[in-house]
Amino acid sequence: MSDASIKGNQLTESCTNLVELLQNRALHQPEQKYTFLLDGKTETASLTYRELDAIARSHAVRLQTLGLSGERALLLFPPGLDYLAAFFGCLYAKVIAVPLYPPKLKRNLAKISAIALDAGATIAIAPARHLENLEQLCDRAPELKAMHWLSAEEFADDGEKWQQPPIHPNSVAYLQYTSGSTSTPKGVMVSHANVLYNIEYIHRGFEHDSESVAVTWLPPFHDMGLIDGLLKPLYLGIPSYFMPPAAFIQNPMCWLEAISRYKATHSGGPNFAYDLCASKISKILGDGQKKLDLSSWRVAYNGAEPIHKETLERFTKAFEPCGFHADAFCPAYGMAETTLKIATVRSGATPTFLAVDAGALENNHIVEVVEGEGGARTLVGCGFPEFGTKVAIVNPESLTQCQPQEVGEIWVAGETVARGYWNRPEETEKTFQAYLSDTSEGPFLRTGDLGFLRDRELFITGRLKDLIIIRGRNLYPQDIERTAEGSHPSLRPGAIA
Known part of the structure; x- marks a missing residue:
């Protein structure tokens, strides 16, 4: 593993936002990867930093072509690599990501609808299989019908057309919605600088090095699963293996x-x-x-x-x-x-x-x-x-x-x-x-x-x-x-x- 995988260099110190972070990792550690364990055991898919960067660009081209920069996008994904790619696609297009989970008619639809309304979301991105019952969803929650629904599998072919937007460190990267256990869910505005600073804070306490390896089963739409499970490994350039929470519970x-x-x-x-x-x-x-x-x-x-x-x-x-x-x-x-x-x-x-x-x-x-x-x-x-x-x-x-x-x-x-x-x-x-x-x-x-x-x-x-x-x-x-x-x-x- 290269020295680029630890913090003691200029690679991450020079990054002012998460887009620059992934670009630098794709350039200096192109073959480092995320590995997804669908059942908690089998390596069902992997994504290198080079591949993640390329797919994020393609997602971003589609969002930029639709003129959606600055809008809020619901990410309605089960745990997996598609979610990670769509998340960075939003960042690359300067679209504010709203990490959630796939809507289910009888379980979480009301909460997702409330979050969509609160965020003023105009876009929803989800795997194609979760859009099959879209008509039923919109019948149950009419406020979702006006949103622009995009299939995660249908992104632009030509990521070379991506135009890198100016991203200030204090720009909002994503909205982390609170659980709403004691009140209505609220969207916490998390900036690029917040994330980079907090990961460095975590790193200083947990003392990662070039031999560090991360494993997680935590939900990627919650702060601990997203930051410590997925974004921290990228920041440090270390391998990440992750599985769905259900695999661990079962x-x-x-x-x-x-x-x-x-x-x-x-x-x-x-x-x-x-x-x-x-x-x-x-x-x-x-x-x-x-x-x-x-x-x-x-x-x-x-x-x-x-x-x-x-x-x-x-x-x-x-x-x-x-x-x-x-x-x-x-x-x-x-x-x-x-x-x-x-x-x-x-x-x-x-x-x-x-x-x-x-x-x-x-x-x-x-x-x-x-x-x-x-x-x-x-x-x-x-x-x-x-x-x-x-x-x-x-x-x-x-x-x-x-x-x-x-x-x-x-x-x-x-x-x-x-x-x-x-x-x-x-x-x-x-x-x-x-x-x-x-x-x-x-x-x-x-x-x-x-x-x-x-x-x-x-x-x-x-x-x-x-x-x-x-x-x-x-x-x-x-x-x-x-x-x-x-x-x-x-x-x-x-x-x-």
């Missing part, structure tokens, strides 16, 4: 087998993924422990939902015989509004466990206790904010900084914070432009999450909007779920709401 073994087969160094997912693997240890390994080699796995990041010490310990105990090391675990914290990463445990560092008094925590106070004592709750540290990222713990009512032993809302400032919500100036001002009331320091992003800093490390305790207050007690839904989960052996871990 057979968790395929994730671990892929890590073993390709000697992956960097891979991860939410806490439930490790729980699922640990709970199916007998089915996953059987008598074949020696066949699974996880010794290459240097960074097993864990984020996107509450992280539990018990999960890390169960997974480590289960897979130590396969070469997995506990210090590979890198708990992480981030969100779409900050592009992705806010803080992570560094590669090679041991995760921090902190036992606190649960009763005091209900009153927003941190009282450290001995683990195992009655009323103790163990929290997992999510690492240190670095690389120009500032975190403040703020009282959500007085808007002043909390004392060191107090729980407050997590506020974030820095280059990794996205530009705001698409076409929502009031919500953007409220969320992205917060200032401390006593010092006027800001602007900060209000994450809506609760936590505290201990020796500069960030600990997450819950979400402000999810907080349940009963007779003055602050109760967190995830704690109620964990208590219910452990109340009977018939209840499946990670499946309680």
Whole structure:
């Protein structure tokens, strides 16, 4: 592998946007590739950087010919290489991509319709097979009928006609829509500069090198799957193997087998993924422990939902015989509004466990206790904010900084914070432009999450909007779920709401 595959050169430093990034990689590492594992095992398709660049140009020519630069395009794709090519095709044409998933009549059509309306999308790109029921879709959601529907397979033959548009680093590359679990989905405006900065931030914590290999099963239309799973490997010029989330859910073994087969160094997912693997240890390994080699796995990041010490310990105990090391675990914290990463445990560092008094925590106070004592709750540290990222713990009512032993809302400032919500100036001002009331320091992003800093490390305790207050007690839904989960052996871990 060439030296161009690591950050310590001018290749990625000279790039000001994602279009330049792919062009440079196609020029200097034309044969490096993405490999797609449709069933989680079989290499069903691959795409080199040279091929990705060529197809992106062809997509862009079609979009430019139709005069669609500056418009928003829904990308309605299942996980796969076609999605990646269409995503870069939009970037090459200066069309703002809106990553989603294929519409289904009885499941997600209403949400896709709402996002299309919010984004003011005029284009939808999807594989031809997903356009077969287009008439039915438009009958159910008439607002989609006015959009320009394009088949992913029908792009221009002559990519040489592509005209590279001027792209400012702060131009919006794509809209990352929030899940909408507690409110209407909002489109986070993620710029080219946001992505490049955040990936460099991830790289500095996870310490990739020329031997790094990435494996992922995360959804490519979510921030962690898109950035860490697909865009980070391109930024670093390292091999990327990815599979559909369904392949992992149906057979968790395929994730671990892929890590073993390709000697992956960097891979991860939410806490439930490790729980699922640990709970199916007998089915996953059987008598074949020696066949699974996880010794290459240097960074097993864990984020996107509450992280539990018990999960890390169960997974480590289960897979130590396969070469997995506990210090590979890198708990992480981030969100779409900050592009992705806010803080992570560094590669090679041991995760921090902190036992606190649960009763005091209900009153927003941190009282450290001995683990195992009655009323103790163990929290997992999510690492240190670095690389120009500032975190403040703020009282959500007085808007002043909390004392060191107090729980407050997590506020974030820095280059990794996205530009705001698409076409929502009031919500953007409220969320992205917060200032401390006593010092006027800001602007900060209000994450809506609760936590505290201990020796500069960030600990997450819950979400402000999810907080349940009963007779003055602050109760967190995830704690109620964990208590219910452990109340009977018939209840499946990670499946309680």
